[in-house]
Amino acid sequence: MTDERRKFKRESAEARKEALILATLELVAENGVRGATVRGIAERADVTQGLIRHYFSSKEELITAAYEHHMTFMSDQTFAPASGVQGSALARLTAFVTASLTPPVVDPRAIALWASFLNKVQQDPQMKATHERTYAYFRDQLQALITAALEEAGRPAPPARLRQLAIACNALIDGLWLEGGALPDAFAPGELEEIGRQSVAAMTGLNLEQGAETS
Amino acid sequence: MTDERRKFKRESAEARKEALILATLELVAENGVRGATVRGIAERADVTQGLIRHYFSSKEELITAAYEHHMTFMSDQTFAPASGVQGSALARLTAFVTASLTPPVVDPRAIALWASFLNKVQQDPQMKATHERTYAYFRDQLQALITAALEEAGRPAPPARLRQLAIACNALIDGLWLEGGALPDAFAPGELEEIGRQSVAAMTGLNLEQGAETS
DNA sequence: CGCGTAATTATGCAAGCGTATAATTTCTCT
């Protein structure tokens, strides 16, 4: 009954990679990119560190894969609800704002990941490209929704004005997202979304109402 | 002409501490807290690493001091312009919004520092206290300015409404601050402040105009 | 059922980390 060699079970490459990526995201959120050590990740994923090198040629590659995974998840969670709405452009805009300010998009862990990755995103070209693509997509979608909703209301606006509105609404959503994630207990349930809808309404002159969902 | 012992000049404790803190902030902004190594900081401050231990009992203490220094700087830069305005509450609110969206408050390095420190801020009680104090002060000042400006305009609002307005305006400023710092070339000079003033105006119903400064 | 292959573990290495402490230099004071 002394120290025996560790038992293990074989898993598919996809399952192992995903487990390693999820463990990586946990540790990056907790301790930053440099604090997420290969040994720590292996322990969290319940394997030994050597296995990481078997699936990822370096820690750098694992970090990049984890970032990509996270950004895809965030993007999906943000856009899925609005794309399910069949009604007016206004309803789609409302759903978009609401989804951006509701869990799991609003989440302390998402904020921590955003902050932890920022340095690396600005230095690594591949991560920078992923970031800018996701960000531009978000803002373009928002601007398109605002444009459509204004036209729908019979109040079209010139491109310069639409650009400013999109920047402002984007900033508002980002700021509320940040506050909600950083201080989860500072807001009552639904308060964040309500403030978001009211503020976007005030800035655009549109009337965003809740619960305009259609399946 | 071989390796001689390094020449040096004595400096005052305050000067050395400040130099070490500034070097620390540089490296933290570039590489994160864990990436800011004692050796790297010493090199950046043009001293040897042993000197750091002479002024700070640990790296932890140096990091904390650097964070405190940075937060004080940011707070000063944000509040100084508005406190110099003698005119109406509306003018002070305008100056406050403008200062929050102008360099050196809006700065890529400030964003990087904010992100780099976030993890440690959430774990270290002392840094957490510093952060929450600064943040609460910012939001309280903003809410007070909005309240005063609304009363001044003969349009007082109930506390719940004032709270929502402060949260929304705070989020907008945070978001614009983030975008301006993360994408410095995406905005024309003065554009960020203009969007900020217009959006706060739309949300509050007040008319924020530029250039209402009084010395 | 046993054999081969690939998944997984185990071990080791060189570099960098924060910290501790001894050796030396600079400056002030008389």
Next chain:
DNA sequence: AGAGAAATTATACGCTTGCATAATTACGCG
């Protein structure tokens, strides 16, 4: 000018890190 004290440098230690490679185990396939 010279001595004492403090600032600064130099060196070393133990630990952790990412990465490499050898040793073993699990499992599909004949």
